Amino acid sequence: MHPDGRDSPVLHTLYFSFIVNRPFPDLVAVLAWLACAVASIYIPVINETPLRVILALPLVLFIPGYALIAALFPGQEELDLIERIALSFGLSIAVVPLIGLGLNYTPWGIRLDPIVISLSVFTLAMTMIAQWRRAVTDPEERYRFPSREIIAGVSEEFFPREGSRTDKILSIILLISIVAAIGTTIFVIVFPKEGEKFTEFYILGAKRKAADYPDRMTIGEEYPMYIGIGNHEYRNISYTVEIHHMNMETDITGNFSYITRMEISDRFSVQVPNNETVILPYNLSAKDEGFNRIEFLLFNESVPDMSIRGMERINQSYRDLHLWVKIRG
Known part of the structure; x- marks a missing residue:
């Protein structure tokens, strides 16, 4: 009022x-x-x-x-x-x-x-x-x-009062065909054919962009970043993420690299529903000066025993990412 x-x-x-x-x-x-x-x-x-x-x-x-x-x-x-x-x-x-x-x-x-x-x-x-x-x-x-007009029009079209028996039979067949086509369309939408199965695994910088990754780290300091996991496997999956500190050296000939040291720094599990993406904030930190590479490993349901280390563990992971870093004391 x-x-x-x-x-x-x-x-x-x-x-x-x-x-x-x-x-x-x-x-x-x-x-x-x-x-x-x-x-x-x-x-x-x-x-x-x-x-x-x-x-x-x-x-x-x-x-x-x-x-x-x-x-x-x-x-x-x-x-x-x-x-x-x-x-x-x-x-x-x-x-x-x-x-x-x-x-x-x-x-x-x-x-x-x-x-x-x-x-x-x-x-x-x-x-x-x-x-x-x-x-x-x-x-x-x-x-x-015009709901009444639509019902009356459909009824007259498919079930005419005046018409031969053949026309009525053809109308019924047409109606069944339309219902079957609509049902098939709904079935295809509800139960789509499974495409390629894959998982997205990526890391983002502090601003949630594919940039500004830490390349120079100081022992004891934390560097914020994000870890993203996108599940497109057509089922819910509990992933396991491992972060390893590594030191890699290159052969004097430059033909291959090898791991001289590898230590796990963190490990956690993430439940990701089908067709969804989880982006987790993560604070990366350096352990000591003996490493020059941070390795991110993603495992699905099968996680190898901790006795498997080095390149063999990286090869058994489902997805792997890494950052080259310089660590200062």
């Missing part, structure tokens, strides 16, 4: 849009799909089933664009159903990358939670604006989703 006793214009608008005019069925369906998609992403049992992909895919490819089109064009004569559907796909494909681009410049980054929250807020806001704009549009001109 205003101080003078009058109703707030905002409250009056909300009352008029959502109480006097009940929510429109297609907008209710958008919000219901949004709620189901978010639930399928975060509910522990459901998020491991194909239902997550089936519900979340339209949230990226169709729902945001449909809500935006509904907010921009509340009238019946502005766009027909086919145009709305086509523009919904197109605008979704345009809006979602823009939201991701904006998240890239925020502290949250492009991760699952910020993306889900951003898409949910955008869709909810556009749906409320669409509800309000339709409510203030003349009832004879506002857009209404």
